[in-house]
Amino acid sequence: MTAYTGTIVLPQTKEEMIVDITGEVAREIERSGVQTGICLVFVPGSTGALSVLEYEPGLAEDLPAAIRRLFPRDIEYKHHIRWHDGNGHSHVRASFLGPDISIPVLGGKPKLGQWQQVIFVEFDVKPRKRELTVQVVGE
Amino acid sequence: MTAYTGTIVLPQTKEEMIVDITGEVAREIERSGVQTGICLVFVPGSTGALSVLEYEPGLAEDLPAAIRRLFPRDIEYKHHIRWHDGNGHSHVRASFLGPDISIPVLGGKPKLGQWQQVIFVEFDVKPRKRELTVQVVGE
Amino acid sequence: MTAYTGTIVLPQTKEEMIVDITGEVAREIERSGVQTGICLVFVPGSTGALSVLEYEPGLAEDLPAAIRRLFPRDIEYKHHIRWHDGNGHSHVRASFLGPDISIPVLGGKPKLGQWQQVIFVEFDVKPRKRELTVQVVGE
Numbered sequence: 036m037t038a039y040t041g042t043i044v045l046p047q048t049k050e051e052m053i054v055d056i057t058g059e060v061a062r063e064i065e066r067s068g069v070q071t072g073i074c075l076v077f078v079p080g081s082t083g084a085l086s087v088l089e090y091e092p093g094l095a096e097d098l099p100a101a102i103r104r105l106f107p108r109d110i111e112y113k114h115h116i117r118w119h120d121g122n123g124h125s126h127v128r129a130s131f132l133g134p135d136i137s138i139p140v141l142g143g144k145p146k147l148g149q150w151q152q153v154i155f156v157e158f159d160v161k162p163r164k165r166e167l168t169v170q171v172v173g174e
Numbered sequence: 175m176t177a178y179t180g181t182i183v184l185p186q187t188k189e190e191m192i193v194d195i196t197g198e199v200a201r202e203i204e205r206s207g208v209q210t211g212i213c214l215v216f217v218p219g220s221t222g223a224l225s226v227l228e229y230e231p232g233l234a235e236d237l238p239a240a241i242r243r244l245f246p247r248d249i250e251y252k253h254h255i256r257w258h259d260g261n262g263h264s265h266v267r268a269s270f271l272g273p274d275i276s277i278p279v280l281g282g283k284p285k286l287g288q289w290q291q292v293i294f295v296e297f298d299v300k301p302r303k304r305e306l307t308v309q310v311v312g313e
Numbered sequence: 314m315t316a317y318t319g320t321i322v323l324p325q326t327k328e329e330m331i332v333d334i335t336g337e338v339a340r341e342i343e344r345s346g347v348q349t350g351i352c353l354v355f356v357p358g359s360t361g362a363l364s365v366l367e368y369e370p371g372l373a374e375d376l377p378a379a380i381r382r383l384f385p386r387d388i389e390y391k392h393h394i395r396w397h398d399g400n401g402h403s404h405v406r407a408s409f410l411g412p413d414i415s416i417p418v419l420g421g422k423p424k425l426g427q428w429q430q431v432i433f434v435e436f437d438v439k440p441r442k443r444e445l446t447v448q449v450v451g452e
Contacts, residue, residue, distance in 0.1 A: 174175065
């Protein structure tokens with residue numbers, strides 16, 4: 036039985052950028068040596084999120100557009116009133132989408148659909164250097 | 175220590191259908207032999223999602239109604255403009271609700287609330303034959 | 314390899330209350346003795362949810378405000394029409410945010426960002442006594 040920790044270092048991100056991390060996730064699973072188990076990808080930070088998406092240019096615009104519609108930037112956020120960092124919407128968006136995604140590992144690979152990619156979504160207003168944690172548990 | 179993989183085959187689904195899979199999840203946990211651990215249920219596909227719900231006819235209408243209100247079908251989706259498959263809203267909805275749910279396993283059973291069921295939500299516009307992956311890790 | 318089960322008992326909650334459970338999660342991970350693995354926190358109940366948030370007074374207002382905007386209390390819910398318990402919105406909100414959060418365990422501690430707390434969000438309309446399940450799997 037193995038419990039493996041890996042890291043995915045992202046290129047510098049900017050607000051509403053979606054990064055396809057499927058290849059990096061598969062690489063970390065391979066490094067772990069786990070054939071059957073669970074792979075957890077997590078962003079240690081409260082203004083980024085993880086999910087899945089068919090990663091193609093259309094949806095890479097549609098998902099942020101939905102997020103802007105549901106969680107507007109320009110309404111009042113108490114967070115901004117207190118801290119003046121202008122990213123109240125970033126926190127609320129990230130909290131909704133969630134910082135974690137768990138993926139089954141079968142045959143040493145992530146078990147994903149053919150058009151299903153693992154994505155990181157940046158919600159912060161400033162460019163960020165993100166390091167995601169990849170935890171693989173299994174045998 | 176065990177790492178078990180099971181499959182749940184759903185009857186044909188259609189758009190906005192909610193399927194109660196609690197019994198199937200409990201069955202897979204029993205098959206795994208795991209008494210204490212984590213059960214991950216995952217849809218390998220980018221137009222379906224997993225969550226929990228008190229599965230009763232009222233909420234089986236209320237949840238899709240909320241989803242339609244927040245992610246309308248008839249607004250512009252770049253995905254549709256590119257691919258003409260009419261399911262841009264399906265992808266965005268599924269990405270928001272998420273493809274994974276993790277449930278504690280205690281005493282060889284899923285630890286759920288009395289009125290809490292595990293559900294699959296179909297978001298695609300065409301009928302689909304879904305196979306969900308169930309991963310159980312523990313001892 | 315260890316599979317540990319712990320419980321977090323919350324003080325009485327009320328609707329839209331956010332509880333910072335980071336300390337309790339860290340305590341349960343320590344009790345488990347797991348150094349490297351996955352910690353799943355789960356609410357067995359269909360009207361509460363788990364996520365992460367920078368837990369500070371501003372965002373503790375902003376997140377509920379966003380939830381009220383997206384899932385209003387005073388629109389029609391079939392759940393209410395059937396069961397007259399006035400919490401249709403609670404169920405839909407909880408189903409969206411989700412009952413589970415998984416956190417990496419490194420060096421016997423939760424791997425969180427500096428400003429990232431683990432939160433429970435109460436959505437039910439009546440005060441509740443909640444017991445969360447904490448499952449830690451790893452070595």
